[in-house]
Amino acid sequence: MNKPVRAKDLNVSQSQPAIEIRNLVKLYGDHAAVDDVSLNVDMGVFVTLLGPSGCGKSTLLRSIAGFAKPTRGAVIVGGRDITHELPYRRPVSMVFQDYALFPHMTVRQNIAFGCEMKGQTKAAIAERCRQMLELIHLPDVGDRYPAHLSGGQQQRIALARALAPDPVLLLLDEPLGALDLKLRRRMQQELKQIQRRTGKTFVFVTHDQEEAMSMSDRIAVMRDGRIEQIGAPEQIYRNPATAFVAGFIGDANMIEARVAATDRDMLTLHVAGQNWRVPAARVTAETTPEVGASMVVVVRPEDMRIADHGREGDLVLTARLDDRTFLGGRVRLALTSNEGLSLVAEVRQQDFAQLAERVEMRCSPADVAIVAAAEGNRTNP
């Protein structure tokens, strides 16, 4: 019988991708839930699919698990093409948002299920269950029924059950979505620790950008069935590839601009009534924009500075202070510029103390990202 391949059966080096997705398309009727997605994830990496509701995260995950049949494209896990493999022969495990623990089985029976299906011996299964319960710090709940455990405990059991058969890949579809905020924060850390300790490749789905930022090695930002950008959290935060990514990850000031002139490695932007020179390298897209193109200057609130700390070459915006919020050592300011732009800034409290009604906000060319103006909502073919 064709048993599922599990991680330790494979002679895979760390350099081989745990999963490779090639031009995956999933159509429902004529609507593309997943629209030409390609993705490589290395072994042992924690990758997050992040995007708004309905952007195709679950569909992509279900295509990897085999619950959704891709219309086109290929899914390769641990070097094996599993595009047409039945779900129960795939070397991937899934953690569901509602945990989907078997209610009529004890915790131990739940965890043992995957190993049993692989035909392991009783002794091996018992040992594996013990290890898993240890791993999730619940060594004593083996004989209880899932209904008698708290949400956080159930969540960890679901994780243990998925890890027990030693999958090449662990898929997690909003596994923390059902938990309250405090528990959620704790489980984020715990999940991350378990991922490090086991060295497993995690494909994690969330629509919570903070969760994605705090947990992931890599983030794939999705929109309308496509991946807009993939990269490390800092990279996505500092160098968003599109206006959508900039707006979705963290707070951002998005200031409209037009390209006035280009030379070899500098760009002149017409922005807020001024001509402003920035390095062409600050354009995060691959292609340098043409003269006249509509762009957006992305400035993070913490990169908006108060005039006194200004340097030559900064963009200067005179603005009226509308509102302030104290965040411990820092203050968050809501402002409206003379040009009518709404701005947010985060400054140190001591700087704010000297602030007047009208302030000059500055940002340095080194701290901004320049992206193409949003094309509006993409419509699917």
Place this chain on the structure above:
Amino acid sequence: MNRIPTAALPIWFWLFVAYLFLPLVVMAAMGFRDSNFIAFPIQQWTTGWYRSVLADEEILSALWVSAQVAVYSTTVAIAVGLPMSFVFARTRGPMRALMIAAIVLPAFLPVIVSAIAIRMFLGHLGLETGIAAISFGHAIGSVPFVVIMILTRLNAMSSNLADAARNLGADDVIVVTRIVLPFLAPALFGAMMFCLLLSFEDFVRSFFLGGVDPTFPVLLFARLRFGFDPGLAAISTIVLIASTALGLFAERHIRRRNMGR
């Protein structure tokens, strides 16, 4: 103002309980009366009626017929209702409502109408009345309850449960035998008990579809024509106790099975 109804409520409750149970108690007591007639007060007591009932060949044979019919009709009802529930659970939209309406309709039909209809239908097909006919008649009446009970449970099952099992390496057969059926077990057991009792107590269908061997209720009815005697009270009491015991056992069992949820 609130005081009067509050004080009256427990009284109403106990009056109602008395109304429910007094006839039963009287009936049970009558079985011990040492006389050929049903009357109060009981002057002389005997266990003779109870003993003679348990030795009455006709009664034992009728109980046996009823038991067979109960088991056969329950088997058929589950065999038909279970797969049907799976189909319904999978169907969406107006088709689902239509299918469920079609299958549940017999539950609202006057029993006598459906019994006569089946009788005529059997006559057309040239089929015999008897145990088989009664069993199928009962099964038709039970299927709606089987479907409703199993479907309710099935709807409470996360669709991810089967996917989770498949994801862990279970093929379709294992998903059904290890996940779906155990999950449905309490509903299945409840439906079974319900079918057994429904069949055992049915008179109308058994009467119209029965052959020479009467079921237990039909036999009781036949005997009634010779008047009430303490023997009837004795049999009825035994049946009452047996079915109550079965009902309580089923209820307890279902509750225990449901605990795992």
